Amino acid sequence: MIPEIGHFALILALFVAIVQASVPLIGASRGNTAWAGVARPAAVAQFVFVATAFGALMHSYIVSDFSVKNVADNSHTDKPLLYKIAGVWSNHEGSLILWITILAVFGLALALAGRNLPPALRARTLAVQAMISVGFLLFILLTSNPFARLDPAPLNGRGMNPLLQDPGLAFHPPMLYLGYVGFSMAFSFAIAALIEGRVDAAWARWVRPWTLAAWIFLTLGIALGSWWAYYTLGWGGWWYWDPVENASFIPWLAGTALLHSAIVVEKRDSLKAWTILLAIVAFSLSLVGTFLVRSGVLTSVHAFASDPTRGVFVLALLAVTIGGSLILFAMRAPALQAGGVFAPVSREGGLLVNNLFLSAAAATVLLGTLYPLFADALDLGKVSVGAPFFNATFVPMMAPLIVVMGVGPLLSWKRGDLSGALQRLIAAMVATAAAIATVWLVSGRSVGSLEAAFGLGLAIWLLAATAVEYAERIRLFREPLAASLHRAATLPRSAHGMSLAHAGLAVAIAGIAGATAWDQESVNSLRPGAVTTLAGYDIVFQGVEPVRGPNYTSVRANIAVSRQGHAVADLHPERRQYANPPMPTTTAAIYSNGVSDLYVAIGDTDGGGATVVRVYFKPMVPLLWYGAALLSLGGLVSLSDRRHRVGAPTGKRRPASQTGA
Amino acid sequence: MTRKQRRMAFVGLGMLALFAAAALVLSAFTDNLVFFYSPTDLIAKHVPEGRRLRIGGLVEKGSVVKEGTTVHFVITDLTTQTPVSFTGLLPDLFREGQGVVAEGKLGPGGVFLASNVLAKHDEKYMPPEVADALKKSGQWQGDKDKGQGNKGK
Numbered sequence: 162m163i164p165e166i167g168h169f170a171l172i173l174a175l176f177v178a179i180v181q182a183s184v185p186l187i188g189a190s191r192g193n194t195a196w197a198g199v200a201r202p203a204a205v206a207q208f209v210f211v212a213t214a215f216g217a218l219m220h221s222y223i224v225s226d227f228s229v230k231n232v233a234d235n236s237h238t239d240k241p242l243l244y245k246i247a248g249v250w251s252n253h254e255g256s257l258i259l260w261i262t263i264l265a266v267f268g269l270a271l272a273l274a275g276r277n278l279p280p281a282l283r284a285r286t287l288a289v290q291a292m293i294s295v296g297f298l299l300f301i302l303l304t305s306n307p308f309a310r311l312d313p314a315p316l317n318g319r320g321m322n323p324l325l326q327d328p329g330l331a332f333h334p335p336m337l338y339l340g341y342v343g344f345s346m347a348f349s350f351a352i353a354a355l356i357e358g359r360v361d362a363a364w365a366r367w368v369r370p371w372t373l374a375a376w377i378f379l380t381l382g383i384a385l386g387s388w389w390a391y392y393t394l395g396w397g398g399w400w401y402w403d404p405v406e407n408a409s410f411i412p413w414l415a416g417t418a419l420l421h422s423a424i425v426v427e428k429r430d431s432l433k434a435w436t437i438l439l440a441i442v443a444f445s446l447s448l449v450g451t452f453l454v455r456s457g458v459l460t461s462v463h464a465f466a467s468d469p470t471r472g473v474f475v476l477a478l479l480a481v482t483i484g485g486s487l488i489l490f491a492m493r494a495p496a497l498q499a500g501g502v503f504a505p506v507s508r509e510g511g512l513l514v515n516n517l518f519l520s521a522a523a524a525t526v527l528l529g530t531l532y533p534l535f536a537d538a539l540d541l542g543k544v545s546v547g548a549p550f551f552n553a554t555f556v557p558m559m560a561p562l563i564v565v566m567g568v569g570p571l572l573s574w575k576r577g578d579l580s581g582a583l584q585r586l587i588a589a590m591v592a593t594a595a596a597i598a599t600v601w602l603v604s605g606r607s608v609g610s611l612e613a614a615f616g617l618g619l620a621i622w623l624l625a626a627t628a629v630e631y632a633e634r635i636r637l638f639r640e641p642l643a644a645s646l647h648r649a650a651t652l653p654r655s656a657h658g659m660s661l662a663h664a665g666l667a668v669a670i671a672g673i674a675g676a677t678a679w680d681q682e683s684v685n686s687l688r689p690g691a692v693t694t695l696a697g698y699d700i701v702f703q704g705v706e707p708v709r710g711p712n713y714t715s716v717r718a719n720i721a722v723s724r725q726g727h728a729v730a731d732l733h734p735e736r737r738q739y740a741n742p743p744m745p746t747t748t749a750a751i752y753s754n755g756v757s758d759l760y761v762a763i764g765d766t767d768g769g770g771a772t773v774v775r776v777y778f779k780p781m782v783p784l785l786w787y788g789a790a791l792l793s794l795g796g797l798v799s800l801s802d803r804r805h806r807v808g809a810p811t812g813k814r815r816p817a818s819q820t821g822a
Numbered sequence: 823m824t825r826k827q828r829r830m831a832f833v834g835l836g837m838l839a840l841f842a843a844a845a846l847v848l849s850a851f852t853d854n855l856v857f858f859y860s861p862t863d864l865i866a867k868h869v870p871e872g873r874r875l876r877i878g879g880l881v882e883k884g885s886v887v888k889e890g891t892t893v894h895f896v897i898t899d900l901t902t903q904t905p906v907s908f909t910g911l912l913p914d915l916f917r918e919g920q921g922v923v924a925e926g927k928l929g930p931g932g933v934f935l936a937s938n939v940l941a942k943h944d945e946k947y948m949p950p951e952v953a954d955a956l957k958k959s960g961q962w963q964g965d966k967d968k969g970q971g972n973k974g975k
Contacts, residue, residue, distance in 0.1 A: 396911070503828060505835075517836060521843040528847060532855075543858035543951050545876055546851075547925075553850035558843060684910060686890045736914075745914045764911045765888070773891055775911050 167217025320741030343375020511569025567626030616674025658799025669788025675781030
């Protein structure tokens with residue numbers, strides 16, 4: 162009964178979405194407020210119906226209703242409750258339901274929170290949101306119904322992939338989808354603005370918080386995924402430039418560019434068409450990302466079994482969304498009024514450079530990710546584009562961006578003073594040079610250490626320049642400390658947010674450079690009692706013992722780690738064998754001192770009692786997680802800025818062109 | 823500078839960045855593209871030793887021999903076999919009779935020296951290249967598996 166309610170609610174949601182996609186648009190263009198006003202209650206109704214469907218599916222998972230095919234295929238009674246719930250989005254159908262639920266939540270938020278929005282803009286934006294809903298609801302109902310029944314119902318389910326039975330991965334897809342779907346808000350605002358024919362500072366102020374929220378979620382989602390891969394896959398890597406990872410990273414790059422270009426629209430009323438285009442592109446890339454992961458067209462280390470038969474529908478959906486919005490853009494963008502004069506050396510100039518590099522990088526990663534598909538289609542042979550390609554292209558594009566990132570915030574709007582900014586950055590330059598020289602000399606003067614020195618130098622540069630900029634803002638050491646603190650307290654939150662986020666990137670870069678350069682590894686076949694040494698740690702393998710978990714059996718190793726005779730940690734890496742589905746997994750054990758990790762994983766035990774023990778020394782990897790946390794925190798602080806929270810001055814909204822709606 | 827000149831300067835800068843990016847991409851492509859071969863291709867196309875490539879197929883039953891941390895096994899597309907040697911820890915889902923992709927280079931004597939054996943997250947997953955390689959050699963049986971899947975438990 163409950164699955165049928167869920168199915169029915171989805172169908173109702175489709176009809177509501179059709180109404181919401183059409184009536185408010187007509188109302189807004191004819192100035193009929195009653196018709197335009199349909200958008201808000203429709204968005205609320207749509208949320209209610211979609212949430213009902215989501216709740217129904219979750220209920221089926223929690224009570225293990227195996228008469229529902231989706232539950233029978235992906236769940237099992239012996240799973241802990243958390244993973245019964247996470248099971249909802251562990252598969253294609255369920256993840257689409259999660260997708261559409263998040264879309265409905267964003268629609269609801271806009272309907273309820275956007276009080277200071279002009280009614281016509283809100284009606285149009287909600288209508289565009291509903292168009293996306295229509296596409297996805299049709300997709301779910303016609304090709305991927307999660308409520309399909311099985312008759313007779315099996316006695317138990319087939320279980321969920323054990324690799325997904327992990328707290329990090331239980332929350333990774335919802336975070337990622339909050340990010341992907343969050344960009345739909347920027348997209349809908351952009352399409353609404355194109356229909357309306359005007360984009361101004363107020364528009365940018367409305368779009369920014371939604372983009373920022375999406376960006377925070379996407380950042381957290383990517384970091385969670387990377388963290389999960391690091392500690393569960395047992396090979397200690399945190400980024401492989403794998404297609405599935407790139408699928409989430411490309412929208413992040415585009416979203417970061419959008420975040421920055423929206424500032425230019427807000428402050429200088431410029432870069433308008435470009436910002437609209439970025440909003441369209443960021444969401445389109447999110448769509449591509451969603452489907453790349455689920456379609457299985459690319460060989461990926463993270464690939465899960467998938468069903469390519471839905472490909473045609475997906476392609477059609479992508480073609481309509483991306484093609485349609487780009488055609489609209491081509492028709493309407495020229496009508497957008499050009500903005501203020503642009504000086505190359507200025508804050509907006511710096512932001513433009515940011516956009517240039519970020520979009521070039523996004524395009525490069527996209528090209529590398531999709532190239533195997535093109536090559537296959539054009540019969541150029543089967544190829545794969547791996548990490549070396551991305552390292553050879555992405556790093557050289559990011560390095561100049563980081564350099565500019567240190568200077569940009571010190572330039573003023575309209576006309577910046579480059580030599581003045583550089584003078585204020587002398588301390589940062591000295592620190593950078595010192596860091597590069599120290600690292601190069603200390604770490605053995607090899608090619609690898611040159612890379613590390615270069616990467617750490619960039620990190621120090623960005624950190625120091627960000628600190629200088631912050632100190633300048635609060636006039637630290639130029640005024641009494643109390644006055645500086647008062648300035649810090651009255652600074653807009655977005656300024657704090659920027660400093661935090663930029664510092665976070667610096668920390669993450671330091672982590673990447675250190676982890677790449679000074680990674681150490683030793684693989685040994687050890688008998689109980691044997692000792693191996695790595696990076697100054699003595700690792701004593703004490704043997705293995707069997708352990709039982711809730712839905713798996715496990716072989717657990719006892720490993721004592723000491724340093725110069727002092728015990729440091731006892732580590733217990735495991736090899737688990739899950740029962741449903743029958744599948745082995747590796748659980749690594751990590752000792753972290755906050756700056757570097759000692760990472761231990763075990764392999765098979767042979768007949769003679771020797772076990773393969775893999776030990777990695779992973780210096781500075783924790784900095785990656787700190788960096789990601791700081792980036793998100795910076796976004797969050799910026800999101801809490803007054804001008805996003807309180808309605809903010811509505812600004813003068815002037816019709817921008819002759820073609821107004 | 824007039825407004826127009828400024829705009830042209832920006833356009834010029836943009837083009838420059840674009841060209842630089844394109845040059846980077848092209849040079850990276852020539853060095854870093856890794857081609858995929860099935861065991862049959864590997865012999866038919868006379869792949870030179872030392873070039874970085876991927877091979878894929880099924881792990882032949884009974885072929886896995888472990889020597890401490892080094893593993894020897896045979897990848898087959900069911901018509902041709904390629905011996906592979908790999909040092910390191912194999913992914914959890916590596917087992918005989920299953921699809922596998924290995925990256926590395928061809929060593930002396932036709933032995934493939936793998937530096938990386940690709941892990942999968944899901945035992946139902948078959949790398950598309952492997953599926954194609956099996957289809958080409960006429961040994962593809964994947965659709966049969968699917969039929970079983972629908973029966974449930």
